[in-house]
Amino acid sequence: MSPAADRPADRPTDSPDSPAGRPVDLARLVTVMRETGPLVHCLTNSVVRQITADVLLAAGAAPAMVDHPDEASDFAAIASGVLINVGNPTAEQVEGMHAAIASARAAGTPWVLDPVAVGGLVLRTGLATDWLEAGPAAIRANASETIALAGTGAGGRGVDSTEDVLAAESAARDLSARSGAVVAVTGPRDLVVTQRPGHLGEAAPPTRTTWVESGHPLLQKVIGTGCALGALTAAYLGAARSAGIADHDAVVAAHAHAGAAGTVAARTAAGPGSFAVAWLDALYTLTPEEIAGLVTVSEA
Amino acid sequence: MSPAADRPADRPTDSPDSPAGRPVDLARLVTVMRETGPLVHCLTNSVVRQITADVLLAAGAAPAMVDHPDEASDFAAIASGVLINVGNPTAEQVEGMHAAIASARAAGTPWVLDPVAVGGLVLRTGLATDWLEAGPAAIRANASETIALAGTGAGGRGVDSTEDVLAAESAARDLSARSGAVVAVTGPRDLVVTQRPGHLGEAAPPTRTTWVESGHPLLQKVIGTGCALGALTAAYLGAARSAGIADHDAVVAAHAHAGAAGTVAARTAAGPGSFAVAWLDALYTLTPEEIAGLVTVSEA
Amino acid sequence: MSPAADRPADRPTDSPDSPAGRPVDLARLVTVMRETGPLVHCLTNSVVRQITADVLLAAGAAPAMVDHPDEASDFAAIASGVLINVGNPTAEQVEGMHAAIASARAAGTPWVLDPVAVGGLVLRTGLATDWLEAGPAAIRANASETIALAGTGAGGRGVDSTEDVLAAESAARDLSARSGAVVAVTGPRDLVVTQRPGHLGEAAPPTRTTWVESGHPLLQKVIGTGCALGALTAAYLGAARSAGIADHDAVVAAHAHAGAAGTVAARTAAGPGSFAVAWLDALYTLTPEEIAGLVTVSEA
Numbered sequence: 075m076s077p078a079a080d081r082p083a084d085r086p087t088d089s090p091d092s093p094a095g096r097p098v099d100l101a102r103l104v105t106v107m108r109e110t111g112p113l114v115h116c117l118t119n120s121v122v123r124q125i126t127a128d129v130l131l132a133a134g135a136a137p138a139m140v141d142h143p144d145e146a147s148d149f150a151a152i153a154s155g156v157l158i159n160v161g162n163p164t165a166e167q168v169e170g171m172h173a174a175i176a177s178a179r180a181a182g183t184p185w186v187l188d189p190v191a192v193g194g195l196v197l198r199t200g201l202a203t204d205w206l207e208a209g210p211a212a213i214r215a216n217a218s219e220t221i222a223l224a225g226t227g228a229g230g231r232g233v234d235s236t237e238d239v240l241a242a243e244s245a246a247r248d249l250s251a252r253s254g255a256v257v258a259v260t261g262p263r264d265l266v267v268t269q270r271p272g273h274l275g276e277a278a279p280p281t282r283t284t285w286v287e288s289g290h291p292l293l294q295k296v297i298g299t300g301c302a303l304g305a306l307t308a309a310y311l312g313a314a315r316s317a318g319i320a321d322h323d324a325v326v327a328a329h330a331h332a333g334a335a336g337t338v339a340a341r342t343a344a345g346p347g348s349f350a351v352a353w354l355d356a357l358y359t360l361t362p363e364e365i366a367g368l369v370t371v372s373e374a
Numbered sequence: 375m376s377p378a379a380d381r382p383a384d385r386p387t388d389s390p391d392s393p394a395g396r397p398v399d400l401a402r403l404v405t406v407m408r409e410t411g412p413l414v415h416c417l418t419n420s421v422v423r424q425i426t427a428d429v430l431l432a433a434g435a436a437p438a439m440v441d442h443p444d445e446a447s448d449f450a451a452i453a454s455g456v457l458i459n460v461g462n463p464t465a466e467q468v469e470g471m472h473a474a475i476a477s478a479r480a481a482g483t484p485w486v487l488d489p490v491a492v493g494g495l496v497l498r499t500g501l502a503t504d505w506l507e508a509g510p511a512a513i514r515a516n517a518s519e520t521i522a523l524a525g526t527g528a529g530g531r532g533v534d535s536t537e538d539v540l541a542a543e544s545a546a547r548d549l550s551a552r553s554g555a556v557v558a559v560t561g562p563r564d565l566v567v568t569q570r571p572g573h574l575g576e577a578a579p580p581t582r583t584t585w586v587e588s589g590h591p592l593l594q595k596v597i598g599t600g601c602a603l604g605a606l607t608a609a610y611l612g613a614a615r616s617a618g619i620a621d622h623d624a625v626v627a628a629h630a631h632a633g634a635a636g637t638v639a640a641r642t643a644a645g646p647g648s649f650a651v652a653w654l655d656a657l658y659t660l661t662p663e664e665i666a667g668l669v670t671v672s673e674a
Numbered sequence: 675m676s677p678a679a680d681r682p683a684d685r686p687t688d689s690p691d692s693p694a695g696r697p698v699d700l701a702r703l704v705t706v707m708r709e710t711g712p713l714v715h716c717l718t719n720s721v722v723r724q725i726t727a728d729v730l731l732a733a734g735a736a737p738a739m740v741d742h743p744d745e746a747s748d749f750a751a752i753a754s755g756v757l758i759n760v761g762n763p764t765a766e767q768v769e770g771m772h773a774a775i776a777s778a779r780a781a782g783t784p785w786v787l788d789p790v791a792v793g794g795l796v797l798r799t800g801l802a803t804d805w806l807e808a809g810p811a812a813i814r815a816n817a818s819e820t821i822a823l824a825g826t827g828a829g830g831r832g833v834d835s836t837e838d839v840l841a842a843e844s845a846a847r848d849l850s851a852r853s854g855a856v857v858a859v860t861g862p863r864d865l866v867v868t869q870r871p872g873h874l875g876e877a878a879p880p881t882r883t884t885w886v887e888s889g890h891p892l893l894q895k896v897i898g899t900g901c902a903l904g905a906l907t908a909a910y911l912g913a914a915r916s917a918g919i920a921d922h923d924a925v926v927a928a929h930a931h932a933g934a935a936g937t938v939a940a941r942t943a944a945g946p947g948s949f950a951v952a953w954l955d956a957l958y959t960l961t962p963e964e965i966a967g968l969v970t971v972s973e974a
Contacts, residue, residue, distance in 0.1 A: 121423040121439045123721040127897035132946045137897065139721045139762045144797045152794070162439045164466055166764055194452070197444045295658065297427035297437065345655025346432045355945025358895065421723040421739045462739045464766055494752070497744045595958065597727035597737065645955025646732045 098284065098371055101362035103314060103327035108134035108362075112154035112312035115178075116305050117141055117171050119161030119190065122298030125350075126157075129302035132357040133331060135309035146170035150177035150185075154312025157305045158205065160198040161190030168201065175208050184211035184311035184321065187255070188304035193222025206253040211311050212325050213249060214258045214304040217242035224249045239265050247281075256325045258307065260300055263287050264329045268322045283374035284326050288333025290340035292349040299353070303332045326371060334360055334368035398584065398671055401662035403614060403627035408434035408662075412454035412612035415478075416605050417441055417471050419461030419490065422598030425650075426457075429602035432657040433631060435609035446470035450477035450485075454612025457605045458505065460498040461490030468501065475508050484511035484611035484621065487555070488604035493522025506553040511611050512625050513549060514558045514604040517542035524549045539565050547581075556625045558607065560600055563587050564629045568622045583674035584626050588633025590640035592649040599653070603632045626671060634660055634668035698884065698971055701962035703914060703927035708734035708962075712754035712912035715778075716905050717741055717771050719761030719790065722898030725950075726757075729902035732957040733931060735909035746770035750777035750785075754912025757905045758805065760798040761790030768801065775808050784811035784911035784921065787855070788904035793822025806853040811911050812925050813849060814858045814904040817842035824849045839865050847881075856925045858907065860900055863887050864929045868922045883974035884926050888933025890940035892949040899953070903932045926971060934960055934968035 113136045118126055127137035140149040143166065150156050156178045158171050178185040187210040189202040202223055215223065217239050224245035239261035246257040250269040259265040264286040293299045307328040314324035335356035343349035360368070413436045418426055427437035440449040443466065450456050456478045458471050478485040487510040489502040502523055515523065517539050524545035539561035546557040550569040559565040564586040593599045607628040614624035635656035643649035660668070713736045718726055727737035740749040743766065750756050756778045758771050778785040787810040789802040802823055815823065817839050824845035839861035846857040850869040859865040864886040893899045907928040914924035935956035943949035960968070 347651035347654025351947035354947030647951035647954030
C-alpha cells in the first residue's frame with residue numbers, strides 16, 4: 075500500500091484529520107512557505123496596507139494589493155492566496171472583493187476572510203455573513219468578531235476584542251461547520267478550529283482543535299499586526315496546498331510564525347515603536363527551527 | 375455645598391474659564407485619558423492612517439478608521455471622539471465625513487477639525503469653511519492653515535507652514551470666536567486659544583490663551599505627526615469630557631503628550647526614521663508626571 | 675561669449691548630451707535638491723503613501739498627496755515635480771492622474787511615470803501605455819515592467835521583477851525614444867537611459883547610458899522603496915530643472931541618493947524592519963559628498 079493511500083484523491087487536502095494524530099510540523103511549513111514565496115493578493119483596509127505588505131515580505135512571501143474591480147479578478151486567478159479584509163471598505167473595493175472571491179473560487183485559490191469589526195457595523199457585517207457561503211479556506215478574527223459573525227453575540231466596539239478566546243470556541247466551531255473554513259481566533263492564546271458538519275446517522279464529525287501559545291501583549295499596541303496575520307495565513311495556505319499539506323496546519327503555522335517573532339521582538343523592545351521594527355526583523359531572521367522552538371502548539 | 379456646585383449644569387464643561395486661574399493639570403489629564411482608553415473615530419487622509427492609529431494605540435487610546443457613508447454615522451455615535459482631517463479626501467469619504475459630523479453633533483461627541491492644506495485647494499477649503507458652523511470642539515492646524523481658514527491669508531503650499539505661530543494668533547482668536555472651537559496652532563511653540571464671542575453691552579468675552587513649549591524639529595521630518603496629533607486631541611477631548619474637564623485643557627494635554635514624547639525621542643534619534651520609532655515608544659512609556667515635567671505650559 | 679552659449683535656449687535642458695563627456699556631479703545635485711526643497715505632488719498607490727512621504731521628507735523634499743480630480747490639476751501646477759504611480763489605482767484617482775498630467779504638461783512641470791505591475795493587469799497597462807504620449811520626464815520601473823511597457827514582454831507577476839536589468843536595456847532604449855523620457859530600470863545595478871529618436875539621413879541619435887551601483891538587497895524586502903524612489907526622482911527633476919541641470923543627471927542622482935542610503939543602512943540592520951528605519955535616517959544624514967563616495971556611476 076502506497077503512502078498516498080492515506081489521503082485518497084477524493085478527500086480534500088484540508089481535511090482536518092489528514093494528519094491525524096500527528097502534530098503540526100511547524101519547521102517544515104515555514105520552510106515550504108519560504109521556498110514557495112507565495113504571491114498573496116490582499117484586498118485589505120487602507121490603514122494597514124503598508125505593514126501588511128512589509129510582514130509578507132519579511133516572512134518570505136510576496137504581497138500585491140489589487141483592489142480595482144477591473145483588475146482584482148485577473149489577479150486573484152494567478153495569486154497563491156487571497157486575503158479579504160473588510161476593515162474600512164470603499165464601495166469600489168467591495169466590488170473588487172466580490173470579483174476576487176469569485177475568481178479565487180473558480181481557480182481553486184485559497185482565500186482568507188478577516189471580518190474586522192463585524193458585529194457593530196452594518197455594511198461589513200452583511201458582506202462577511204454573505205461570504206461565509208463563498209468557500210473561504212480560513213477565517214481569522216478576534217473573539218468578539220468570531221462571536222458576532224457566528225451570530226451569537228452583539229459584536230465588539232471596533233477592532234478591540236472585548237471577549238476572550240475561550241468564550242469564542244463554540245462560535246468558532248459553528249462558524250467552521252457552517253463555512254467549511256478553518257477558523258482561527260487570535261488572542262493571548264490563539265485557537266485554530268476545523269469542524270466538519272455532521273450528518274444524520276453519522277459518527278461524530280471529524281474535528282480538530284489546536285491551541286497556539288506565543289506572541290506578546292505589545293502586538294496589540296501596533297496597528298495591523300492582526301490584519302497582517304490574516305495575510306500571512308493566506309501565504310501559508312497557498313504554500314501548504316502546493317505541497318499537499320492540510321489547511322489547518324497552514325493556519326497554525328502562520329500564527330506560530332507571527333507569534334514567535336512577537337516573543338523575540340519583545341525581548342529588546344522599549345515600546346510599541348521599537349517592537350514593530352523588531353517584529354519585522356524577527357519575521358525575517360528566525361529560522362524554521364527557531365520558530366518551532368518558540369511556540370507551544372497543543373491539540374485539544 | 376457640594377463641590378459640583380462649582381460647575382453648574384448649565385455651564386458647558388468646555389467653558390474656557392471653568393478652571394480659571396488654575397494651570398492645566400497635565401499629569402491628571404494623561405492619567406484620565408489612559409484610564410478611559412477613548413475610542414477615536416478617525417476620518418483622515420490615506421497617507422497617515424497607519425501612524426495615526428499607532429500613535430493612538432501607543433498613547434493609550436483606541437483607533438478606528440471608518441470612512442464609508444453607510445458606517446460612519448453609526449460609528450461616530452459610539453465613539454468617544456471623532457477626527458475629521460481633510461487631507462487628500464475622496465468623494466466617498468467626504469460623504470462619510472458629513473455623516474460622521476452630523477452623528478457626532480447629535481450624540482454630543484466632541485469632534486476635531488484638521489484643515490490640512492486649506493487655503494490652496496478649493497474642495498477642502500470649502501468643506502472646512504462649511505464645517506466651522508457644525509460645532510467642532512477643536513481645530514488643529516499649522517499657522518498657514520489657521521490664517522487661511524480664518525480668511526485672512528492666502529494659504530500655504532500644502533502641508534508646510536510658511537507662517538509662524540505668532541502671526542496666526544489673531545486668526546486663531548477669530549476662528550475660535552466664530553466656530554466655538556478651541557483652536558490649536560501647532561509649531562515650534564504650540565498656541566491653544568479659546569475665545570468666546572462678545573455681545574453688545576457685555577464685558578470683555580472670556581478668553582484663554584495657552585502656550586505649550588515642547589517637541590523637536592524632527593517632528594516636521596516624519597509624515598503624519600501633526601495629523602496624528604489631531605487624532606490624539608480627539609482622544610483627550612473624549613476622555614476629558616467624561617471626567618468633566620474643560621476642552622481647552624484637553625487640547626493642551628494632547629499637545630503636551632505628543633511634544634514631550636518628541637523631546638525624549640530626539641535624545642536618541644539618529645534621523646527621522648529612528649526618531650519616529652522612539653516617538654512611538656515615548657508616547658507609550660512616558661508617565662503622566664514625566665510628561666508634565668518635560669513641557670512648559672504658560673497662560674498668556 | 676557667455677557660458678550660457680553652451681546651452682542655446684532652443685535646446686531643452688534635458689538633452690542627454692548637454693553635459694557631454696562630463697560625469698554626473700552627484701554632490702552638486704544633492705546640494706541643489708536639498709536647497710530647493712522641491713514640492714512633490716504624488717499620485718501614488720495607497721500601500722506606499724506613508725513611506726513615500728517619509729522618504730521625501732528625509733531626503734530634503736516636501737511631499738503632498740493630492741488625488742481628488744477637483745484638486746489635482748491646481749496642485750500639479752504649483753508643484754516642482756509630479757509622480758504618477760499606477761499601483762492599485764481607484765477610478766477617482768485615475769481621473770485625478772489625468773488632470774495632474776495635463777496640468778503638469780501645461781505648466782512645464784516634470785512628471786515621473788512609475789508603471790507598477792504593468793504587463794499583467796489590463797487597466798494600468800492601458801493607462802501607462804497611453805501616458806507614454808503625454809510627455810513624462812522620466813519613467814522608473816523594474817526590468818519586467820520596462821519590458822512589458824515597451825511591449826516586448828509579457829510582464830511580471832506583480833511588483834516583483836522576474837527579469838534582470840541587462841535584459842531590459844534594449845526595451846528601456848525603445849521606451850525612451852518613444853516617450854522622450856529618461857528611463858530608469860531599478861535593480862541590483864540601476865540603468866538610466868536617454869535615447870533620442872533618430873531621423874532618416876541623420877547621424878546616430880544622441881544617446882546616454884549610465885549605470886549606478888549602490889544599494890542593498892534588503893531594499894527589496896521593504897515595501898515602497900522602489901515607489902518612493904519614483905517620488906524622489908520627481909524631486910530631483912524639479913530641483914535640477916530650476917538649476918538648469920539635465921533630467922538625465924537628476925534621475926541618476928535620485929537613484930544614487932536612495933542607493934547610498936541603502937548601502938549605509940545595511941551596515942547596521944538586523945532585518946528589514948531596522949533596515950527601513952536606518953534607510954530613512956541615512957537619506958537624511960548623508961552629506962552630498964558621502965553620497966557621491968558611496969556610489970559607482972559609470973557611463974556606458
